[in-house]
Amino acid sequence: MKGFSTRSIHIGEIHQLDSITTPIFQTANFLMNPSKYKVDNRDSYIYSRISNPTVRAVEQKLANLCGAKEGVLFSSGMGAITCSLLSVLSENDRAIFLTELYGGTHSLIEKVLPTLGIQCDFFSVDEISKLSLDGAKVVYVESLTNPLLKLTDVEYLARIAHENGALLFVDNTFLSPYNFRSLEFGADLEIHSVTKYINGHSDVILGFATSKDENLINKIWQKMYTLGFNPNPFEAYLVARSVKTLALRMEKHNHNAKQIAEFLSSHDKVVDVRYPSLYKQIPSCYEGCPGFGAVVYCDFLTQENALRFVENLKIFKQATSLAGVESLVTIPSLTSHASLNDEQLKKAQISKGGVRISVGVEDLDDLIEDLSQALYKI
Numbered sequence: 001m002k003g004f005s006t007r008s009i010h011i012g013e014i015h016q017l018d019s020i021t022t023p024i025f026q027t028a029n030f031l032m033n034p035s036k037y038k039v040d041n042r043d044s045y046i047y048s049r050i051s052n053p054t055v056r057a058v059e060q061k062l063a064n065l066c067g068a069k070e071g072v073l074f075s076s077g078m079g080a081i082t083c084s085l086l087s088v089l090s091e092n093d094r095a096i097f098l099t100e101l102y103g104g105t106h107s108l109i110e111k112v113l114p115t116l117g118i119q120c121d122f123f124s125v126d127e128i129s130k131l132s133l134d135g136a137k138v139v140y141v142e143s144l145t146n147p148l149l150k151l152t153d154v155e156y157l158a159r160i161a162h163e164n165g166a167l168l169f170v171d172n173t174f175l176s177p178y179n180f181r182s183l184e185f186g187a188d189l190e191i192h193s194v195t196k197y198i199n200g201h202s203d204v205i206l207g208f209a210t211s212k213d214e215n216l217i218n219k220i221w222q223k224m225y226t227l228g229f230n231p232n233p234f235e236a237y238l239v240a241r242s243v244k245t246l247a248l249r250m251e252k253h254n255h256n257a258k259q260i261a262e263f264l265s266s267h268d269k270v271v272d273v274r275y276p277s278l279y280k281q282i283p284s285c286y287e288g289c290p291g292f293g294a295v296v297y298c299d300f301l302t303q304e305n306a307l308r309f310v311e312n313l314k315i316f317k318q319a320t321s322l323a324g325v326e327s328l329v330t331i332p333s334l335t336s337h338a339s340l341n342d343e344q345l346k347k348a349q350i351s352k353g354g355v356r357i358s359v360g361v362e363d364l365d366d367l368i369e370d371l372s373q374a375l376y377k378i
């Protein structure tokens with residue numbers, strides 16, 4: 001795998017902080033000069049829902065980090081997922097999804113896509129070798145799943161998808177472009193919730209989709225502005241600042257989380273720890289990853305123990321998001337997966353005593369000390 005180029009961070013320097021007013025000026029230009037400004041040209045800034053100079057600069061920066069030239073920024077990760085799927089799927093089409101997807105994506109698949117006549121089927125990471133595509137147009141997965149941290153073999157799926165004339169979409173949020181670049185292993189589209197690592201400061205909601213296929217990107221861009229999933233330019237500007245420290249933050253997340261996973265797995269009060277650096281075997285496309293990010297899952301067997309643990313933590317705050325500079329902790333069976341009954345939880349392999357930790361960039365000794373004192377109180 002090619003290294004992560006920090007040089008690409010400097011591409012497309014941002015200089016238009018007043019971008020929200022810029023389109024008004026440019027609309028005047030458009031009225032005087034209509035032939036120069038066309039709706040189907042992403043670089044003619046006639047109206048900020050359609051395109052915006054600050055947003056464009058950030059799109060090109062992020063695409064570069066993912067190993068592509070073009071991408072589309074959205075008002076949220078869910079906006080990116082919705083527009084990407086709707087740009088290639090329509091009535092009577094079939095798509096196949098990973099069972100272990102993010103909850104919001106599940107809601108989209110279960111509540112919205114069927115109303116448009118799109119047939120949705122599921123497969124689990126554990127049954128990847130049995131997957132049969134059967135005319136599906138899209139295979140949709142996450143590279144590293146939440147909260148159980150399973151690694152999906154993107155390289156294998158890209159081969160199977162392409163042999164069957166399907167596209168492979170990869171939500172790469174949990175690894176970030178620093179740790180893994182799915183397009184290099186054959187994915188047709190890579191999606192990010194920019195809200196997580198790419199912004200990393202828990203103060204912005206944005207999404208991103210990128211591909212080497214500019215035709216696909218153009219279709220997704222048209223869905224973005226037609227459905228009104230346009231990103232806020234000021235938030236885009238904040239992301240332009242955030243990505244300057246993406247590599248630094250990822251190195252610290254990777255290091256802290258790996259050490260914490262090892263610490264927890266050697267502790268007698270923790271019955272199971274999941275973090276990819278602990279696995280005996282991983283798909284070969286992940287062997288060159290510099291690390292696996294901030295999220296560690298551990299199991300305390302009972303909800304009572306899990307609660308006692310999280311309530312006694314001082315640095316780790318209880319909150320549902322992840323991948324920001326601050327350490328957070330959550331109990332999936334009480335939050336993201338609260339709507340599942342006992343049987344469904346078991347099927348999803350989520351224990352009632354399961355705890356998901358998002359390890360921030362604080363001092364590692366302070367974090368381990370905090371975990372130790374909370375473990376002592378179980």
Ligand SMILES: *Cc1c(COP(=O)(O)O)cnc(C)c1O
Nearest residue numbers: 076077078102171173193195206
């Ligand atoms: C958070 C998240 C999303 C949704 O992103 P938003 O920015 O909250 O809309 C999608 N996929 C994954 C894996 C996520 O963690």
